[in-house]
Amino acid sequence: MSTRRTFLQLGAAVGAGALVRWQLDPTGGLLFNASRVFASVQTPQTPLPGGGVRQFVEALPTFVGRRVDDSFIEVGMVAFQQATLPDRLYAGLPAPFNAGTYVWGYQVGDDTRPSWPGTTIEAQRGRATTIKYVNSLPLNPVLRTYLTIDQTIHWADPLRQMGSVSPYTGPIPTVVHLHGAEDPSAFDGAPEAWFTPDGRHGKGYSTLFATDRNAAVYHYHNDQQATTLWFHDHSLGMTRINVFSGLAAFYFIRDQFDTGEHDNSLRLPAGNQEVELLIQDRQFDTNGQLLFPDSAANPSLVDGPPGNPGVHPFWIPEFFGDVVVVNGRSWPYLDVEPRRYRFRIVNASNARFLRMGLADSTSGAVGPPIWQIGTDGGLLDRPVKLLGLPEQPATDPSPTTRLFLAPAERADVILDFRGLFGASLTLTNDAQVPFPSGSPLAASDPTRSVMQFRVNLPLSSQDTTYHPAGGAPLRGGPNQEPIIVRLADPASGQPAPGVEPSVTRQLVLFEAEGPTGQPLEDLINNTKWRGTRDRAGNPPDVPVPGSKPDQFGQGLWMTELPRVGSTEVWEFLNLTVDAHPIHIHLIQFQLINRQAVAIDPNTGAPTYTAAYASRFPGGAYAGVRPDGSWGLVNYPPGMIIPGYGPPTDYSKPNADGALGGNPAFSPFLLGPIIPPNPNEGGWKDTVKVFPGFVNRFVIRWAPQATPVGGVQPGQNLFSFDPTTGPGYVVHCHILDHEDNEMMRPYLPTL
Template sequence: MENQKTGISRREFMRRAGLTAAGAGGVLLAESALIRGMTLFAAPKPPPAGQVPLPGNKIPQFIDPLPVLDLNPQSTTGIPTVVAGANELVLNMHTFKANIMPSTWAAANPGYTGTWTFGYRVNEATAPGTVETNVGPVIVASRGTPTQIRYVNNLEASANTIHWRDWTDQTLHSAFHQAKDAMMPIPADAQAHYDGPVLAVPHLHGGEVPAVVDGGPEAWFASDVPGNAAITKDKGPAYYSKAGAAANECIYTYPNSQEAAPLWFHDHLLGGTRLNATFGGLAGAYALIDPNLTLPAGLHPVGLKRGETIDYLIPLVIQDRMFDTNGQLLMPNVGVNPEHPYWVPEFVGDTIIVNGKVWPYLAVEQKRYRFFLINGSNSRAYDMFLQDTTSGIKGPRMWVIATDGGYLDAPVLIDPNANGQQIKAGQQTSLMMMPGERYEIIVDFADPVWRGLLAARGIRFPLNLTLRNTAPTVNGNPKASTEGRIMQFRVSTVAPATDTSYDPASGIALRPPMVRLAGVAQAKTRFLTLNEIVGAGGPLEALVNNTKWSGLRHGMGGGPPEPIPGSTFVAPNWLTELPNEGDTEIWEIANMTMDSHPIHLHAVQFQLLSRQPFDMKAFMAAYDMAFPGGMFMPGHGPPLPYSPDLDGYDAVLQGNKWGGNPDYTNFLLGQPTPPLAYEAGWKDTVIMRMGEITRIAVRWAPQDVPAGTSGSFPFDPAAGNGVYVWHCHITDHEDNEMMRPDQIQPKTGATRDFEIGTDF
């Protein structure tokens, strides 16, 4: 069947790649026959040896309460929470056990004493005993007050951490070959798992920080535990720390100069982010508040203020997992192609966990609550709304108040009961999130509109509510009884009291109007692509602008690897995206895969301008013809000269844009669509759908610099020759080449008050 949006069918997609007769023995395709595509073969993969899968439908639901904030930094029962100040914080990365599985399941399986996992712990030099959740901590930082964190890598790779032991893949371009100072892939170890100490690097996702403390993929450092004999280097080529760090540490100081925003931090290891962060557990929230920002009455910088001491802010870190019959993490580790024996293109679990608990519940009053949502999954998207568990009636409504980069100008309504006319007018009925995205929402569990709907239908109140998910994965639509459920809310029977917190239904503005970049003159427009390379068994790797992480491609005529023409060497890679500090650029990105990708840019927040379908079949034909010999060349980089200063650049053919790709104008379909109302704020991660051109405005400067002006950061963004990255936040993709380094070129003469070697 032909996809009506892209104009290309699965059969045509395979035919163009020569995939009509792959042998039963898994014959590999020649590189010229590889294609961009989707996860064509999504059948469940075998578990690691010795593990028996525990189906998600065999795990009890809504048994244990949701872990919430605990102001005890060493809490073992809640999410450790710390208010950052002038003193240095110490975050220890440890291997420990957490009670992820439901207590009734644990009681029926007396051998279960917790699930082995990774996690950050505050000021704990030794690993804790069994805790209730490995999620966290939550750090509350204030704008204008820098936060210094000493990250200590005490992670252990042992028989307990099965996901690390059995899922590392040394055929990926990764930190593993860097630690062994070996070429990639490691020929002698291609079929073996990495056997050295755990490597890690923390990244402040969404942070406006100097590149050297951004926590990039090559800034890793090794744990100081047995296993170091297996490696020859204990630090990555981009490692940096403020003075005073031990061998297994780095010290990062964040300026906290940006607008208030719901940030998070997680591991970002090259080739191992899916292992350490989204599956392993190295992730926490970073709530950056602005005490000087005027908010409407009843809306506190951290939460919804009720009295003098209570803040009703509740983080919801939503993830999916698989478990074995012992209650331990299980990761399928049989690759779809022999080139990558253990890499799975998109991990999808059959069990949902929130804040480190399998299908928890939260008891709520008939009041308003503020939630900080983080999609921390490997690849799963969540399309969410609330629903009465018993009657199936949808609601109450949700109000989005903040995006990745901070507050919206005004709340945006999500109404699951909107009628057809309202939907046609743009009313959203659910909230869609892909990995890496964050939103803050307010839910009124005494929503008068919803209560009126219930009364009209004769439905009792209060109710048990389910947070539902309807987003499909590579395996199809979620099963309503398992992956279609995220958590439960149990509404109190107590009659509602007066709620003096901020009511988003009032329409009162959340903040002074944010700076808008639409219509601002741009220094340049880049037209880039998303590509997926597929072999006989399915995806081999995914790329941005058909370019590998290193910026190298196969030499013409079988010669040695050579850099993409026009790229600049910033050790150890070749870079093509080198924006100037203060410039506003338009990035137009064509998704030529058959999957959606959450694309994330480090260093800055940007704004989504529009999405527009294009004739993917026809454009791909023109794209292929632009390559030497008229045939697509995987990993070759763009087919045409990247920038106007290069020989052979054709302004007409390339639409006068940077990026090295043929102009798409004649292949556009329909009209551009604006961002969804809840996307119309500052974003650092945005969904780019298949068969669409997504346009974003990227200003390489602080958010609050007035529109139409340049501006500069309070720090040199390239100090220490540091680089940032941009990538897909499906961690399985970014671990296998769908990521590129970039460097902001600092503005000459800019005033800096946050200096390398002194402040960071």
């Protein structure tokens, strides 16, 4: 054999090797994408088109008569199968799929079965509830083989594999957050407080008293006003997966007025006429199993496959399903009497906004109005009428005639079915995905329907319940909660008289994108979860100037350290193209107003963005390089450095006198201030922060009922010490954002 031939053969081998290697490139190689299709930890799934699933064929599961109101409750997190899609669909499937969809859910108390959502807990105001949460998920749950857990995002990481390209295959970390509760941070479900079935703990783990290694005992004081709370998973970088899998449930706080009994002094509908609706969107495969997009083989319905596979191989920026699920059942129906019903609604979707109205199921004509009587933190002073009229897709926070809920927002509503016997009404949705930058929903989009009300039950008794059309107050009267303590005046869109914020913070919402323009991560004040500037480890990362380390050993750096008892104004300027529901733990707050900023007609971006960018000094920091890989990037001066934090020292006031380290917002404001929509004028813990707007919140670190002027900075009126423990968080409640850096820790101080 000749030497020439040998060399040619060697050259061919090297060429073939190089070709294979080239196409293994995770930033776009054909072989890389092809090999992912055969990933062994993923179960090959064929999407089930949501449009092919029959609607309104199964009854809505409710918790009427089954709610748990004990003062000590054990809540297990378990894996099981549940019929979510129509029963007929399961009947045609082979075992084990014919037994239902594999889900994870809460088993609340000893006498209930696990369910998705879990059985509602009813707590009494002023009476504490102690809950032992037990992570009883299997070590190798079936559902995990359907879920691709991306380990390249900053997440709980029980097996210390963070950064690995491999989908996670270890024990599932969980931790429970009681959303909207005034509670000690030790029991708030801090993202780092996770625990696994085999007893591994995160650095923020806390428990009331020593318990099983796979459990934590939380103690809720229930001092706040009667309202609709919900509890759900909150583990770091894993919330989107765990909530998607079913770990969510309602938690009502009752008081002496809103008792849930028929004889309640507010005369609100009760008993069978008080129904919780936990609304989510999901995607399924042809075996009736949950499908969470993760790859080119299973792309997101809206965003396609992961946009930056060289950095986050499986993470998608927002999950949008094509099946609407209410109380764990797809497009259910509810038989109702021709009378008033009270519905406690939460949008528990990962990312989908819901803009809902009622329409006649047959004619499509606009149905009766929705009367909103309560928000996240309790009853409104008076009901708000939402006509349900179809609107042009809103691209700004224009007043809405519909019930518009971002993920995690709740609404307490009354629907009046009197005089509609024989009618069927569809709860409709027309919010674009993502909101508002997405296209309007197509006429055939199955997510235009949420559920159906069939007014076909005979009237069991005369309806003497509260009539919202009468406009009678819900608060401030005899046998009612006092009127809302106003921190903001919803009529004028200004802080309420007597409210003197001690600090104003101006914070920027920013989206880092890869070279193809696909979202890489979203950031609050351009700061990552840890609060450090990322230099790819070389030289060591440095904390954002003006931040302080957390005292619980979680390795976090905090910038928001308000004094307990103080009142602050937080202004969020959203520089991204979509709305973000911002949720702040521990307290209920109020929306002051929103105000647009000037938009550059050439770029379509706020003019603030260029001014903001101009303040960045440049330097070598971690980021996405032009070829899509991750590493040190040399940023020139004047370019936004993702994860750098604000461009200047957080703690030094800007020209507006605001903390946050950003250029002042005021020179860029355009147009009038827009007061909150009428149905936003109550206590909120989650508010839609619209793009191109400054969205202003007034926040007071004190119990809701404290009168204006009734507390001073440094004075703690909570029945617990909120200045200790792992701390609280502020984050976007688009779960896919929350999981990937759009969350910051904070802690009240003395």
